[in-house]
Amino acid sequence: MLKDAAGRQHYQAGSGARIVSLVPSLTELLFKMDLQRQLVGRTSACVEPDGLVDQIDVIGSTRTIDIMKLAELGPSHVVVSHDDTPGALIEEIVNLGVEVVQTHCEGPEDNGALFELLGGIFGRDEQAGEMKTALDSVIAAAKTAAAERPDKMVLYLTWKNPWITVSRETYTARLLAVAGLRTLGDEPGKRYPQIEIDGALLRQADLVLFGNEPFQFEDEDIQEFQLEYGIGSKPRLEITDGRSLVWLGTRAIESMRELTRLASRL
Numbered sequence: 456m457l458k459d460a461a462g463r464q465h466y467q468a469g470s471g472a473r474i475v476s477l478v479p480s481l482t483e484l485l486f487k488m489d490l491q492r493q494l495v496g497r498t499s500a501c502v503e504p505d506g507l508v509d510q511i512d513v514i515g516s517t518r519t520i521d522i523m524k525l526a527e528l529g530p531s532h533v534v535v536s537h538d539d540t541p542g543a544l545i546e547e548i549v550n551l552g553v554e555v556v557q558t559h560c561e562g563p564e565d566n567g568a569l570f571e572l573l574g575g576i577f578g579r580d581e582q583a584g585e586m587k588t589a590l591d592s593v594i595a596a597a598k599t600a601a602a603e604r605p606d607k608m609v610l611y612l613t614w615k616n617p618w619i620t621v622s623r624e625t626y627t628a629r630l631l632a633v634a635g636l637r638t639l640g641d642e643p644g645k646r647y648p649q650i651e652i653d654g655a656l657l658r659q660a661d662l663v664l665f666g667n668e669p670f671q672f673e674d675e676d677i678q679e680f681q682l683e684y685g686i687g688s689k690p691r692l693e694i695t696d697g698r699s700l701v702w703l704g705t706r707a708i709e710s711m712r713e714l715t716r717l718a719s720r721l
Contacts, residue, residue, distance in 0.1 A: 474532050474534060478536040483706075496524075563626075564594060566587075609662045609663075610650075611628070611700075615670055622642055622647070672694050
């Protein structure tokens with residue numbers, strides 16, 4: 456028996472499971488677990504793996520779905536997220552008599568339990584074990600490397616006009632922290648606070664990281680930022696794959712490797 460993030464208990468479903476995913480990162484993870492044949496529904500934001508998801512029916516967005524279309528697909532399981540799926544929507548699905556699997560990762564280490572949960576329910580224990588082993592290895596390596604050098608201060612920007620950053624309670628900030636990259640601009644009680652950028656803030660930063668999800672930062676944005684704030688060699692300015700710092704699942708494995716390399720270059 457397996458327990459999800461909401462405390463619901465689940466049994467192994469077997470090969471007859473019909474899965475709907477309302478979370479883009481989990482749709483990608485289900486493919487990586489070779490469960491695409493059992494995936495019958497997704498959201499419009501579930502775009503990865505690129506091209507391979509096209510054959511799967513779209514039933515709405517991550518927060519608003521066509522509940523009747525969901526019912527028509529006859530799913531046995533709907534995979535949702537604590538952070539992204541509204542509670543009222545979860546209750547609607549539960550009231551249909553469909554088994555809801557609720558997920559939640561506060562930091563990168565929690566992906567191990569996520570692998571085991573989905574692998575256990577859908578008969579992919581071997582894949583889940585391999586994913587967890589790889590995750591544990593890169594996290595251990597990241598922590599070892601981080602312990603050997605001083606922490607670096609990072610201003611992580613996820614939106615422009617206004618500038619938006621991430622608080623230290625978010626998955627993204629916790630992922631960065633494992634690699635010894637401590638985020639600036641924390642505002643307790645707000646996950647994604649608006650931030651005023653000035654010289655005093657930038658003097659604290661070793662790195663300004665522009666996450667291109669959801670805002671699509673381009674090289675021109677970096678050049679504009681550099682000119683506006685008169686930045687020379689410090690802090691360093693870089694665009695990063697914001698999706699890999701937000702999405703749950705196996706992306707955390709490569710993200711940890713890349714962040715460890717990035718921290719070593721600072």
